[in-house]
Amino acid sequence: RAARVRVQHLLRRAGLLRPDARLHRRRRQGDPMFLEPYWMRHAEASAVVVSGWHRMSYRATDGLFQSVELKRCIRRLHRAVGNAVADDKQIVFATGSMQLINALVYALSPDSNSGSTANVVATTPYYPAYRTQIVLFDSREYKWAGNTSMWAKASGNSTTKEDVIEFVTSPNNPDALLHQPVVVGSSAILDHAYFWPHFTHIPAPSDADVMLFTTSKLSGHASSRFGWALIRDEKVAKRVNDYIMQNTMGVSRDTQLRMLAIFKTILANLHGKEDIFAFGHDVMRTKWRKLSAVVSRSRRISLQNIPPQYCTYFDKIRDPSPAYAWVKCEREEDSDCSDVLLKAKIITRSGVWNDASSRYTRISLIKSQDDFDLLLERITEFVDAELTAA
Ligand code: PMP
Numbered sequence: 001r002a003a004r005v006r007v008q009h010l011l012r013r014a015g016l017l018r019p020d021a022r023l024h025r026r027r028r029q030g031d032p033m034f035l036e037p038y039w040m041r042h043a044e045a046s047a048v049v050v051s052g053w054h055r056m057s058y059r060a061t062d063g064l065f066q067s068v069e070l071k072r073c074i075r076r077l078h079r080a081v082g083n084a085v086a087d088d089k090q091i092v093f094a095t096g097s098m099q100l101i102n103a104l105v106y107a108l109s110p111d112s113n114s115g116s117t118a119n120v121v122a123t124t125p126y127y128p129a130y131r132t133q134i135v136l137f138d139s140r141e142y143k144w145a146g147n148t149s150m151w152a153k154a155s156g157n158s159t160t161k162e163d164v165i166e167f168v169t170s171p172n173n174p175d176a177l178l179h180q181p182v183v184v185g186s187s188a189i190l191d192h193a194y195f196w197p198h199f200t201h202i203p204a205p206s207d208a209d210v211m212l213f214t215t216s217k218l219s220g221h222a223s224s225r226f227g228w229a230l231i232r233d234e235k236v237a238k239r240v241n242d243y244i245m246q247n248t249m250g251v252s253r254d255t256q257l258r259m260l261a262i263f264k265t266i267l268a269n270l271h272g273k274e275d276i277f278a279f280g281h282d283v284m285r286t287k288w289r290k291l292s293a294v295v296s297r298s299r300r301i302s303l304q305n306i307p308p309q310y311c312t313y314f315d316k317i318r319d320p321s322p323a324y325a326w327v328k329c330e331r332e333e334d335s336d337c338s339d340v341l342l343k344a345k346i347i348t349r350s351g352v353w354n355d356a357s358s359r360y361t362r363i364s365l366i367k368s369q370d371d372f373d374l375l376l377e378r379i380t381e382f383v384d385a386e387l388t389a390a
Contacts, residue, residue: 003044004044029347029362030323030324030366031222031364031367032216032220032323032366033367033371034220034283034284034365034368034369035219035220035276035279036220036368038279038280039220042265042274045261046261046262046265048257050257055257057253058249058250060250060256064241065249066091066092066250067256067260069260070259070260071091073259073260073267074091074228074263075091076267077263077266078205081270081277082205083192083202083205083206084205084206084207084211084230085205085207086230089231089232090230090231090237091230092228092237092240092244093226093227093228093244093251093256094229094244095225095227095248095252096214096216096226096227097214097228097229098133098225099227099248100228100240101129101130101133101134101167101212102133102137103240104212104229104240105118105189106239106240106243107236107237107243108187108189109142109165110141110163111141112140117142118163118164119142119143119151119164120134120144120145120164120167121146121150121151121164121165121166121167121183122147122168122169123147123148123168124355124356125174125326125351126147126169126172126354127169127172127174127354130144131144131355142165145164148166148182148183151164164183164185166181166183166187168188168189168190168191169191169194170190170206171195171200171322173193173194173324174324174326174351174362176194176304176306176322176324187210188208189210189211190208190212191211192206192212192213193212193214193217194217196277197277197311197313197314198276198284198321199217199280199284199322199323200311200321200322201310201312201318203311203312204312209231209232209236210229210236211229211231212227213228213229214227215262217323217366219263221258221259221262224255224258224259225251225252226251226255226256226259277313277314281314281318281321284322284365284366285318285319287321287372288319288320288321291303291325291376294376294380294383295325295379297383297387298383298386298387300330300331300383300386301330301337301341302327302328303326304322307320308320322365324364324365324366325365326351326361326362327341327348327360327361327362328359334359335358335359336350336358337350337351337359338352344378344379344382344385346363346382348362
């Protein structure tokens with residue numbers, strides 16, 4: 001312990017232990033800084049030193065650009081957590097799962113010679129990057145086609161659509177609900193960025209054909225820009241690989257090395273005293289409990305309802321611990337909920353971003369404890385003011 005304290009002291013003096021949380025209090029809404037204290041406790045075990053002559057080649061241990069050892073770790077992690085069936089899938093690394101959004105749509109779209117165009121859809125409220133990327137990269141093979149409801153409506157509740165690529169975020173960003181594809185026959189991309197036990201119960205391992213994960217929300221290392229896809233079909237995986245080859249020639253090997261240290265630390269502590277998911281769940285459920293208690297006194301704003309659920313990872317019924325609060329303004333005149341809260345000095349992201357009504361807005365709960373404490377103070381003042389006026 002003395003050695004650990006000394007290492008931390010030296011790192012802090014060298015400016016290497018300055019908590020990132022202080023650097024950006026206001027903007028990056030989805031920044032997962034709540035895990036910073038966990039990594040401060042594991043500073044040594046997760047540290048990586050890279051000499052100048054290390055890892056200089058384009059090539060990694062698979063002969064291309066992916067570390068074989070890192071792939072092994074990812075499979076072990078999914079097996080141990082029980083959140084995805086990875087053993088029969090191809091793994092493709094990317095620069096954040098952000099890079100995989102367009103890469104997967106490209107890979108699942110019809111061949112450019114076929115003359116048909118895939119329609120890319122998601123269910124409102126959805127993560128806005130699906131729309132913004134597909135609109136930006138607009139191509140002959142695929143186009144953004146909006147909300148799934150339009151496709152499901154075509155023939156009653158569901159319809160068969162082969163040329164539909166559907167993004168399914170489960171649990172969802174922004175409202176934390178678990179989702180399944182709604183357009184029957186579509187190629188579904190299951191974005192499981194938040195499908196880890198600190199954010200949600202794990203009912204069973206996901207076994208979809210195409211699944212998307214990111215370390216940003218698993219370990220909190222958004223800075224490393226590391227994501228991966230699990231893909232059943234070899235041809236689809238090859239097309240994703242081709243895209244990554246053309247686009248970035250693979251993920252930075254520095255990042256892969258850091259990820260190895262991070263994942264190994266996570267694996268070594270699963271189900272022990274220092275389990276990252278137990279830590280993360282505890283932090284997040286405490287935040288949710290405090291926020292819910294304050295908001296339950298209000299008639300002006302409300303939160304999404306998430307019941308406690310049985311989780312296979314913890315083997316018990318667990319309290320809700322969502323990454324985001326999806327706030328609704330209940331009063332007729334509060335039609336721009338984000339603006340209403342901004343006037344109370346609370347920064348949120350309007351539901352308009354998610355193609356939902358401006359009556360909704362998203363509060364990020366994954367930021368640092370400091371940020372949350374300030375948020376709770378301001379929400380409490382907001383609710384108190386409402387009650388005093390009543
Ligand atoms: N998918 C979802 C649902 C997300 O919320 C995010 C990050 N906010 C991402 C993908 C992208 O994550 P990253 O690029 O950091 O891996």
